[in-house]
Amino acid sequence: MKLSRRDFLKLCGASAAMLGVGATVAPPALAPKNLAAPVAPRDVRAxxxxxxxxxxxKACQSACKVANGLPTNDRPVALSATTLTIVDLRNISTKPNQPEIKPVKKQCMHCEDPACVSVCPVGALVKQADGRVTYDADVCIGCRYCMVACPxxxxxxxxxxxxPKVNKCGQSCLANGKRDKPACVSACPQQALTFGAREELLAMAHARIRENPGKYINHVYGEKEIGGTTMLxxxxxxxxxxxxxxxxxxIALPKLTWEAQTKVPAAFFGMMGLLSGIAWWTHRTERKESNEKP
Ligand code: SF4
Ligand code: SF4
Ligand code: SF4
Structure with missing residues (x-):
């Protein structure tokens, strides 16, 4: 097959058109509709x-199930579609045969810039102005992009x-002003959970570390990880x-992926241009040889 200059220009045009399509059908990570307008840091609850x-x-775990109308007759050991908060029992012992179990409540981290929200193509996950990352099962199409994206x-x-749909803690226990704090927080008999303004909780956490250096490690998990979370x-x-x-x-994962995505068209165009150029040069040589034949 021979490629004329006109064909080459057509090929470049087709490549550009493909790029145009690629830019129009933006990947989910570019969809801004799920993100609430930025708010002053002190308005974010954590x-x-x-x-x-x-x-x-496990009072928090049970209270969550009751508040969300989920079955309470199971014995969960991990998060699931019917267990939105779990008390994870960790063996933190460094000595063999001498286990030391440490319970740790885990649930959605309600990230400040959530990867799950950025990939949801239908807006079932929404970052609310008060910090919650809510989930709407009626909107969810079960594509599971969020499962892949969540770190x-x-x-x-x-x-x-x-x-089947996905499920996670969306702090629905707080929806429509039902409570002034999450059900899990209210249920805790040890005051291990504190709900409030994120900035004030960070100050509280650092004060506890400062005042009890032998009790705490000097790190508030969630303060900075992936751009910060509202579970600290x-x-x-x-x-x-x-x-x-x-x-x-x-840095928040959506920002990382955005930076990568902004480089894709250039890399793609460069590769398409390179391949097109190679094809044009190769076939130009063929054409020249053909034209030289008597
Ligand atoms: S905030 Fe509400 S939904 Fe989320 S873990 Fe706590 S009780 Fe469950
Ligand atoms: S990315 Fe994961 S942890 Fe963060 S808000 Fe979404 S589901 Fe929760
Ligand atoms: S002490 Fe509080 S955080 Fe720990 S398992 Fe009980 S309710 Fe949950």
Whole structure:
């Protein structure tokens, strides 16, 4: 097959058109509709979880199930579509055959810039102005993009359902002003959970660390991880031992993916241009040879 200059220009035009389509059908990470307008930091509500105070009673776990109308007759060991908060029992012992169990409440981290929201193509997950990352099962189409995107593995698929959706804590227990604090926070008998303005909770957490340097490690988990979360943790041992990811960047994942995505068209165009150029040059040589034949 021979490629004329006109064909080459057509090929470049087709490549540009493809790029145009690629730019029009924006990947989910570019969809801004799920993101609430930015608010002043003090308007963001958060929960401080002081793991050193937790006794593992699981009252928070049960209260969550009741508040969300989920089955209470199971014995969950992990988050699921019917268990939106779990008391994770971690063995933090460093000595063999001498287990030391530390209970740690876990649920959606209600990220400040949530990856799940950025990939949801239908707006079932929404970052609210007060910090909550809400979930609407009526809107969810069960595509599971959020499960892939969440760095904490929080959204879970309801495999048992005939019409499966994902589920996660959306702080629906606070919806429509039902409560002034989450059901799990109210249920805790140890005051291990504190609900309030994120900035004030961060100040409280750092004050506890300052005043009790032997009790806490000097790190508030969620203050900076992936751009910050509204679930903040204090710990008396490393967060890795408590089962948290410690390899996360401080920049929000949607920002990382956006930066990568902005480079894709250029890389793609460069590759298409390079391939087109190689094709044109190769076939130009063929054409020249052909024209030279008597
Ligand atoms: S905030 Fe509400 S929905 Fe979320 S874990 Fe607590 S009780 Fe459950
Ligand atoms: S923890 Fe996961 S599901 Fe929760 S807001 Fe962050 S990205 Fe979304
Ligand atoms: S209710 Fe409080 S003390 Fe009990 S498991 Fe939950 S966080 Fe821990």
């Amino acid at each position: 929960t401080l979880i002081d793991t050193t105070k937790c006794i593992g009673c 904490f593995g929080v959204p879970k698929y309801d495999w048992a359902s005939a019409n 943790y204090l710990g008396g041992t490393s967060f890795e031992a408590l089962g948290f990811r410690v390899d996360l960047p401080e």
